[in-house]
Amino acid sequence: PIFPNYIISQGNSRVVLRNFEGVITTYAEPSDYQPQCNCEDREKLIGVAGLLNGQKITIEPEDLERNIRKRSLSK
DSSP states (O other): OOOGGGEEEEOSSEEEEEOTTSOEEEEEOOTTOOOOOOHHHHTTOOOHHHHHTTSOSOOOOTTOHHHHHHHHHTO
């Protein structure tokens, strides 16, 4: 496994990595690699990119304690 702090950048077919010695290298995906994305399941999800492009200003966990309290008070 590759730890997140070793990944410098990632494109469609190539990843730039830094190893524990500080060496920066690149890894190319195999040319016959077929990524499997369940994009329909993820279309409604907003991540960090959504924050950066102004879609939302926060991302909150579903079980955030203050939201649970707010829902219970509004009943």
